[in-house]
Amino acid sequence: MNEKILNQLEFKKIKEWLEGHAATSLGKELALKTFPSTNLDEVVQWQEETDEAVTILRLKGHVPLGGISDIRPAIKRAEIGGTLTANELMSVANMLYAVKQLQSFIESLEEESLPIIKGYIDELVTLNQLERSIKNCVDDHGHIMDGASSKLRTIRNQIRTYESRVRDQLDSFTKSKSNMLSDSIVTIRNDRYVLPVKQEYRSSFGGIVHDQSASGQTLFIEPQAVVDLNNKLQEARLAEEQEIEKILRELTSYVQADSEELRHNVDLLQKLITS
Numbered sequence: 001m002n003e004k005i006l007n008q009l010e011f012k013k014i015k016e017w018l019e020g021h022a023a024t025s026l027g028k029e030l031a032l033k034t035f036p037s038t039n040l041d042e043v044v045q046w047q048e049e050t051d052e053a054v055t056i057l058r059l060k061g062h063v064p065l066g067g068i069s070d071i072r073p074a075i076k077r078a079e080i081g082g083t084l085t086a087n088e089l090m091s092v093a094n095m096l097y098a099v100k101q102l103q104s105f106i107e108s109l110e111e112e113s114l115p116i117i118k119g120y121i122d123e124l125v126t127l128n129q130l131e132r133s134i135k136n137c138v139d140d141h142g143h144i145m146d147g148a149s150s151k152l153r154t155i156r157n158q159i160r161t162y163e164s165r166v167r168d169q170l171d172s173f174t175k176s177k178s179n180m181l182s183d184s185i186v187t188i189r190n191d192r193y194v195l196p197v198k199q200e201y202r203s204s205f206g207g208i209v210h211d212q213s214a215s216g217q218t219l220f221i222e223p224q225a226v227v228d229l230n231n232k233l234q235e236a237r238l239a240e241e242q243e244i245e246k247i248l249r250e251l252t253s254y255v256q257a258d259s260e261e262l263r264h265n266v267d268l269l270q271k272l273i274t275s
Contacts, residue, residue, distance in 0.1 A: 025070045026270040052114045064105050067098030068269055075263055078256040083248050087142035093134040099124050120272050125261040130254050144244050152243045155236055162233040166193045169226045182218040192230045194220040
């Protein structure tokens, strides 16, 4: 079909309308790529797919699409040796969960004749081990959980201990030397806990000056008494970052190993949600 006829039919507006009604980014993408077919067999199949989809909506009123997103960029990054973020990994796990939900949903319609859609559903691959591996390490907010590894749990316990000890030390200063402080609070500068000390009392604390107020009347000082603890805290935080990176690399390697099946699922889901 040539461009002139498509313009006369205002086909671009039809695609934009279809995109506006798509529930996922995958659906929107395929809607914009839609093009009329002149192949009779293909047209007939599309019509039958649509009839099946209408039947499902008539019976159920909806289709569960939660968790479906375009994870192809994450798959590609894993394949070329990149390390996925916790959020990217959770998107992969959510997609795998969505696959199971969709399968269960369609299976509940076993008495209905839906050969094309059920065919797509049968081709979807459940990767339970990959889903579990990610969800055992990453929470729903995209954070690496303490239990992702025994080493990470130990490191985070150390961090909490050091933070508590530093704050206890500095809190004692806010009480015993409040007259020397611009404000009786513990704050952070350069990722280290400090106190806001009045300029004239600089020598009473020792330690390291990390910052000063715009007026220069307040110095943000890390007292000598907590320098060693702050150093240990920083070392623990660095160890935490390294352990998290190790966990992310390991999970990414699992995605890489299952990349073919994951991409196959995305392609099928795109067909299913635009039937």
